[in-house]
Amino acid sequence: MSRLARLGGALLLTATMAGSVPAVGQAAAPLARREVLPNGAVLLVAERPTLPIVVIRVSVPAGAVRDPADGLGLANLTADLLTRGTTRRSGPELDQAIEFVGGSLEADAGRDSAIVTLSVLKKDLALGLDLLAEVLRQPTFPADEVARKIADIQASLRRAEQSPETVAARTLGPLIFPGHPYGQPAAGTVESVGKLTREQVVAFHRLHYRPDGANIVAVGDVTEPEIRRALMQRLAGWTAPTAALPPVPPPAPTVAASSRQITRDLSQTTVLLGRPSIRQDDPDYFPLAVATYVLGGGSASRLYTRVREERGLAYSVYAGAQPARYGASYLVSLQTRTDAVAEAVKLVREEMARMGREPMAPGELELAKSYLIGSFPLRLDTSGKLARFLGAVEESGLGLDYPERYKERIGRVTVEEAQRVAVKYLDPATFSSVMVGK
C-alpha cells in the first residue's frame, strides 16, 4: 500500500534526479541554511516543522563516473552493500532496526554521486542517525553479502533486458559519450560485475566516501543547531583522505552522429535520439529549457501535438535535457507500432529542425515561460523532493539562489535566443539514434 509507493518512489526519483534541477522559486525566505562543516562536508538544513518527519540525504562523490575502466559497476555495487553489514550490525539487523520504527534507510549510486537517504519519524531520529552514520562510516562488506549482491545485480541486469527503453538507453550511451564514463552502463554489465571483488569495494569505499565533496541535506522537523550537533557527534572521525580525487574530464561537447538497430520481437519500436548537451551553468541552458518545453516538454508541445494528438502515433513522446555534474545529454524518445516508425521519426526530426528554422510563436514562448516559472513550487511540495532539489543544487554548484536566478533568466529569454540555441543544440542531423524492435 502507501508505504510501498513511498519507498519505491523515493528510490526511483533519486535515481532520475541526476542533475535535472527544477525551476524557479517563490521569493522570500531562502530554501535552506547552508554551512561548511569542519571536515569539509556541506550541511543544508530546511526546517519544515509541521509534520513529525525527517529526511536526511547524504551525497558523496562515489557515483558510477568514478568506476575504473576495468571495473564497471563498482560504484553501484559499493553503494548497494552499505546497508548489508556494519561493524555493529549485520545486514538483516540493520533492516530490522530501521523497519521496526517504520523508517527506511537506502543507499544508491547514481552517475555522479552515491546517495544515502534516511526517512524516519522525528521520534526515531536518533536511531536513524546512528544507523546512517554506521552505514556511511563503518560498512564491513561481508564476503557472503558481496556474493549475494553480485548475483542480484546480474539478475537485475538480465531482467532489465525485458525493457526496450533500458536496451535503447544502454545502446545509446556510448554513441553520445564515446570513451567517457557517462557512456557506460552505471550498474555495469553481467560480465564486469561478475569480476568485481570485495577488495575493490573496500578500496573504493575508502577513497570515495569522503567529506570533501559530500553534502548532507536535512529536511523536516529539525532545527539547524539540533541536527548539526547530532551529525557532528556521529561523524566526528570522518575526515578527508590526503590525496584529492582525480578530476573527471568533461565529455566531448560534440560527437559525430551514428545509429544502431537492435532487433527484438515486439509490437512497438522504441526510438531514442540523443546527443551531448549543456549544463545549467551554461548561459544557453535557459533558452534551451524554453525551446525544449516548446518542442517536447508538455501536453501543448509540438511533438505531443503532432505525434500524439494529431496523428495518434504514440502514447509517450518526449524531449529533454539531462544535465549532470560533468556534462549533459539531450534525449528525444517515443514508442510506436512497427509500421509507423518511419512516419513518426520523420515527424520528430522535422519538428526538431523547425525549432531552428523558424522563430517560435509569441504564444509558445509565453506558455513555456509561464509553465517553467509558475510550476516551481510543485516541485518542492514534499520533504523528499525538497531534499533532492537541495542536494542537486549543491552538487552542481548552482547556489541556493539558483531558483531566483532561474526565474529571472527564463523570464528574459527571447524568441531569437530560443531559435539560436535550437540551431546549436537541436539540429536532428547531430543526434545519434537507436531503435529497438522489429
Add this chain to the structure above:
Amino acid sequence: MVGMLPSRALSLSALLLSLAFVGSASAQAATSGPARFPVTEATLDNGLRVLIQEDARNPIVAVQVFYRVGSRNELPGATGLAHFLEHMMFKGTPTHGRGEISRLIELNGGRDNAFTTKDMTGYHVSIAADRLDLVLGLEADRMRNLLLAPAEIDSERKVVMEERRTRIDDDPEGVVYEAMSSIAFLAHPYRWPIIGWMSDIARINPGELRAFYDTYYRPNNAILVIAGDVKAPAALAQVRRHFGPIPRGATPAPVTALEPDQSDERRVIVRKEAAQLPVVNIAWHVPNFRSEDAPALELLSTLLSEGRASRLYRHLVYDKRMALGAGGEYSYSSLDPTLFWFFATLLPGQSPEAVEQALLAEVEQLKKEPVPAEELTRARNQIEASFVWEQDSVFSRASVLGRFEMLGSWRMLDDFLPKVRAVTAADLQRVAQRYFAVDRKNVSILLPAEPATAAAR
C-alpha cells in the same frame, strides 16, 4: 502491477505520483497530536460531494475530481470504455478545444493528469493556490460538455492502442498479470484489464462513449477534493458557482456481478520470448474493506512484503536465494472483493516449482504459528508511519480523502488505524487459515519461450 493507468506518459515522476495512489490510506488520524488539517465537507443540491482541506504550508492547491466509474462498470465486448473516455476528457468541449484544458493549466504554472482504475476515474491538477477558480471552471466544463468528436475519437483510439502495446503486449509481466485476472475472476468485471482488450479498443464507437459519459459523468456520481492553501468557505462558494448549475443525472445502475465461490485451484502458464526471468504469482480470493478481516489482511500484506525484513524478502530473496524479488499485495480499498497476491521473480537457475512451494510454505507457516510479537509490532509501526508520511503533500492527502470517500466516507480514515492496532496474532493466524485455502487459490507463471529450458522443466 498494473493497478492504474495514467493518461499521459509525460514523465517518469508523473507516473510515480500516480502510482502513489495505489491502495493508499491516511491523513486525518495523525498518530501524533490532533488532526492538523481539518476537512470541510458539503453535498451540493445536484449531489456533488465536496471535501476541502486547508493547508497553507505551500502556496499551492491540489484539485482532484473522482468519478465513480472504472473498468468494473464495463461489459464484455466494450472493455476499456472507462479508460478510453478518460483520454477523451482532454480532447475538447465547445468552450475549450482539444488540448486547451491542459494548455491553460500549464500556462498558469500547473500540472494535470488523470488515471483510471478498476473502480474509479480520477482527474488531478496541482497549481498555484490563487488559480483555483480557473481549475474549477475547467473541471465543471468537462464534467458535462465533452465534444467526443468522431475524428478525435479515432485519433485517440490509436494512442490508447499504443499505450496497451507499451504496458501489456510488449511487457511479459503485463501479460501474466492480465492472465491471472482472467482466470481468477469468471463472472466479475475484475476479470478484464483496465485498458481493455485490443479488439474492444479498436471497435468502441462514439455512441458508446457518449452513452458511458452521459451515464457516469454527473455531479451526483462525482467527488471533488480540494487540498491546499485555500480558505474553505471561499473555495466552497467557488465550487457552488461553477458546479451548482449542473443538473443532477439519473443514479447509475449498480454493478451486480458477483464472483461465485471458487471450487478448485486454477493455473495458467504464459510463455514469452522476451521474458528473461520466470515469475511465479499466487493469488487468493479475499474480502475487501467491508470485512472485519480486512485490517488483518492489510497487516499480513505488510509483514509479508514491506521492506527487507519482511518475510518474503528475508526468506526467499535473502536466505534461500531463490528469488530476485518477492512480495505480496492486498487492495484494502477495492470496491468489490479482490485478490491477495504473492509474487516472486526467480533468480537464474531456480525452478518455478520450487519457488511456488516456497511461497506456499510461507502461507502454511502463517496458518501454523502465531506471528511473533516483534513482527506484528513492526508491521503496525510501518502502517502508522506511512499515515504520517502521506500527509506531507496536498496531492497525497487529497487522493487519500477521495479514495476513502469512494468507499462511503472519508471519515472511515479515522477508524483505520484503531482497527489495525486491534488486530492480534491470533487474528492473523485465523485469517490466514480462512482465506489462504486451496479452493481460493490461483497460480500464474511466466516462463521464457523455449519449453526446453531448465527453468521450464
